[in-house]
Amino acid sequence: MLKHGVNSLCRCCPAVTYCTFEYDPVVWLLSCLEVTASSRHYVDRLFDLDPQKVLQGVMLLYLLQQETSSTELRTECAVVLGSLAMGTENNVKSLLDCHIIPALLQGLLSPDLKFIEACLRCLRTIFISPVTPEDLLYTDATVISHLMALLSRSRYTQEYICQIFSHCCKLQHWHSCGFKSLPQPLLCANGPDHQTILFNHGAVQNIAHLLVSTSYKVRMQALKCFSVLAFENPQVSMTLVNVSVDGELLPQIFVKMLQRDKPIEMQLTSAKCLTSMCRAGAIRTDDSCIVLKTLPCLVRMCSKERLLEERVEGAETLAYLIETDVELQRIASITDHLIVMLADYFKYPSSVSAITDIKRLDHDLKHAHELRQAAFKLYASLGANDEDIRKKIIETENMMDRIVNGLSESSIKVRLAAVRCLHSLSRSVQQLRTSFQDHAVWKPLMKVLQNAPNEMLVVASSTLCNLLLEFSPSKEPILESGAIELLCSLTQSENLALRVNGIWALMNMAFQAEQKIKSDILRGLSTEQLFQLLSDSDVNVLMKTLGLLRNLLSTRPHIDHIMSTHGKQIMQAVTLILEGEHNIEVKEQTLCILANIADGTTAKELIMTNDDILQKIKYYMSHSNAKLQLAAMFCISNLIWNEEEGSQERQDKLRDMGIVDILHKLSQSSDPNLCDKAKTALQQYLA
């Protein structure tokens, strides 16, 4: 009876009951109860309607916790509770409200194996329910170590404990698909913690040997456990590489599980393990187990023969695997016509299913969003670096239409993935000019940017950066639809990535733009905000802001115009940066701005009258870094250029400062650029 109850995972078939303790009426009653509880109908309605039955649950719990009651009775209680937990989510909620978890955990301390197994089974059922908070497992530090110790007891304890672990260290939903490019604040605070707790309790060593267990269920649950533990966790991944079981290293065992005759679930899960290990740097991307095993396996998971769930998971994992490696992207792009295969992901629900089979339609509908977003993600990864692959993707049937449609879908997941895909494809100059323009992708993109959550804004604004490049034909319409305002507001965001993207897009926008746009940008941004950005803690923001300034300050009339209105503040900012502790690139960029200012007609005076700045320029002319020297030289040669009005005075002033001596020195420099520049500058003096 007991054994049957514990092992039976099938809630539909009532346990066969024969009573070993005929004279114990409680056990007998429980047996009856179990029979009824096992029937689904009863289980589902147990807590819903009848308060009396809630009482039964409480009673069971009470009996369970009674040290005095016999082990058999307590085991029966655990079995029945397990059956109850298999009912609706409401059942689980009610049980949680009765504090079932501490009670069951307490039960694990019992010496009786059967009772422990029953408790574990019940715990497992409760923890795999989506309504159970994972943290409940971690409330007591001793629980984990006790579970680890129980792992050696029997194959049932192994199976259940592994299953509990793999469900209790789930990352948040965004991350199950694994895009590291997401900004920091989104990281789930608990995920890594859970992994670390389990890792510190020796999970890797304790579970590794279960991978070669004779029981398929144990092998599978252990594998799942590892796939969760290793996900985005370099510490676990690095450890896994070196663990060996029966003289075989874990990666080898995983590769064996990838064999094509293994169950699909096993292939997919072990591919996920290897993917995590690869992304964590524990396995090289050119290792044959990745290139020749994991990648082809994941491509196979995307094929039409697989279940829809498997195809989603396969595509997402593959997208994660190849995200940053162009060689893997190239291999994936030629494997089994993957790019064409993915086009099929958009064909659900198919027109056939709608007519013929309601059940199938329901199933298709349920997965349609997931399929689409997975395909978009994989396309995004495939096209991240290689222009030829991007071309192939865009040439896939109706690709641009699909992206455009995806951008306006109701599901935020699909929208996000579509934007990602668009972003990846927008790196192609050719596509920006052709298909992007043909399909007016900027329209839905601008729409997506309205009131979108941050993670969407990040990707969408990155895409916008590319669409605003000067050669992109979308630039004009985007400007007209009020992009400046939007981007300026992004620069004020708390989110770093958004600030970078906002200012970056503005920078691109200002490149070789007309006067009006430039003033619009300056007005939209406001000087205060500009200075705010110049003092941003992030180097990227600073760099892009300087880049924006530099782009604003190009062509003489623009320079003079802007400097006449904002000259004072800009000079101040420049001084500040040159004095501050910044890296070479930042200073170079700043000197370039100065050089641009020096190119203006009236703006020149702002420098010439500022001795502090002139001293700084002089200083950088003799700096140890050739780049900075060169940038400073640009300033000087712009200031002393002969043909311009007042050049004589400027030349004189600079000579007095000792610039000419430095120029002479530099003309002897070993750096040809520097040398040339210095010579040309000196010629200005001779003329």
Add this chain to the structure above:
Amino acid sequence: MREAAARERDGLRFPSGGAAPLWPRSRPIGWRREPGLAPRPVTQSGSKMAEAGAGSLHGGDAAAAPGPAEEQELSRRLRRLYPAVNQDETPLPRSWSPKDKYNYIGLSQGNLRVHYKGHGKNHKDAASVRATHPIPAACGIYYFEVKIVSKGRDGYMGIGLSAQGVNMNRLPGWDKHSYGYHGDDGHSFCSSGTGQPYGPTFTTGDVIGCCVNLINNTCFYTKNGHSLGIAFTDLPSNLYPTVGLQTPGEIVDANFGQQPFVFDIEDYMREWRAKIQSTIKRFPIGDRLGEWQAMLQNMVSSYLVHHGYCSTATAFARVTDTTIQEEQTSIKNRQRIQKLVLAGRVGEAIEATQQLYPGLLEHNPNLLFMLKCRQFVEMVNGTDSEVRCFSARSPRSQDSYPGSPSLSPRHGSNNSHVHSTGADSPTCSNGVMSTKSKQSHSKYPTLSSSSSSSSSSSPSSVNYSESNSTDSTKSQQHSSTSNQETSDSEMEMEAEHYPNGVLENSSTRIMNGTYKHEEILQTDESSMEDSCSQRQLCGGNHAATERMIQFGRELQMLSEQLCREYGKNTVHKKMLQDAFSLLAYSDPWNCPVGQQLDPIQREPVCAALNSAILESQNLPKQPPLMLALGQRAERASCPYLNESYLFLLWGFPSRQVTLLLDSLPMPLREKVQKRNPLENSKFATAFICAGISSQQSNFKATAVSHQTSVFHLFWKIVFILQSVKILLPHLHSEKG
């Protein structure tokens, strides 16, 4: 020059001409299992050469044919990859054929390295080479790899498959029955001069693999160990590995198993084995015992019905207590039409079809055209009734029929009242028919017994395909027996046509009819023999020739009309061209296009017509049995049988299969063996096994550990074969 010397050495080693001799199968196991490290002394330079790859072609001359160690390794690997292949019967490809290649191809390094030695100006200088043997069907899954040693000037290299006889002055893929993947553009060529975008390009240093899946008749390629996806579907059988080169400097090395493959083909094979096993394991079987039996019976029955073995089908149905879906008359009608086509009397067949299935040919202009073309060919042959009637010596049956209205209406569309009966009052004719069929039923025993006795007296008559072609050139003694057979079935046919309600006292008429027929046929035969000895256009008759010319004009007009209505059709054009070409030769039977006159060419026409009729009756156009045979494998329609078939190919000792095959009913076996003896014989066995083991468990056991249960299964099969034997006389008595 030096390369030629190397080849000579090959010649010395293998006097048979390039093909490596097979290792004796009875080699002691211990020797084979010795670790591969020890015996390598002779050929170390050879293997190094192959590994060095990009080294110059002539530098590698020191490395000649593979030594015994390599050869041993190759044999070992091939046995592991293709355990079901009996290499004595169907040898596996081991090298390129020095005979089956174009002049511009040079071979070296044990006929594994291919280089181009033409001038490579344009596509007319393309050159290919085939492997020594075709891919045996028993492989299930076959794989070979080619390494590009040098892409030469332009890298116009094609890797693929082709059937025997395909022009070697071309790259693989350009012609019919030829398939290739080309390096310069990455396109795949499926029997066509224009390629389809398929995969990436390939060049020096790449390893391209080609995998043929004989289970679903597809092919995919690999590049450097990565599968590129399906390239071709619906591949024919008996293809040879082929490579083609087109510009100077192109060099490729083949790996037929000499070295480990870059792509993990064994993993792919494992997947398919698992797939098949799980299909077998999960194959749903109802609780009712004997459902398997029913499936087998259904398959056999449908096969017999499809091909019009009417009496056998009836007998089979009686023995097995099953019912036949199609009506008797319908079967017999088809049988009659089929016989007419097979006898070369296409004109009559067309008329009969038009009469019995009005509208059918009108809706199938392509089929009609095909038939008419065939009719023209038969006119040339002198077998079609339209020209035969002119023959002075024997006024052909058709002419005699209108004169005797008491006879079957089948031969004359001019027999108008029959036409109206058939069309206007089907219920009436049905009613008569039911009684009639009873009558013919009762006659069977005598008929069959007589025919079986005749067949036992002359064993050659059992041979199915020969009796098939009564009108063709056959030996005298044979034609007499087959003649007798024909008369039997003719009589049966007569019986069938009474239901039209023309006749009342059938029994005497039957006798009459039979008698008459025999007479007519007898003369036919003799006239045939005459025409055999001195075959002449249209049997040498002038009027017949004129009729033929006139018919040719009509045919031309039909072609033009079709062209106007449906657009150009290259197939039609080719058919017409081929048929008309016959007239260009004084002796059409011995000319380049003379093959058309071969009676065997009637079979595809016959099959097409039969399928069309069945389709028009909403019956399957192919019997499941034939589907399962994998000739046009559509796995979906009968997945289970195909799978089990494959499983048996892989796991069943071929010796036993052959034994079992010998005890199969002859016609079935003949039909089955026609295309590929080994493949189909194995299928036939598989098919019987599948149907026979009525208990799933037994079959499951076979799937899991076939080695142990083969013996058990064997006896089961023998038992069933005995029951099949009951049908043998019936089968022998009928011709198809």
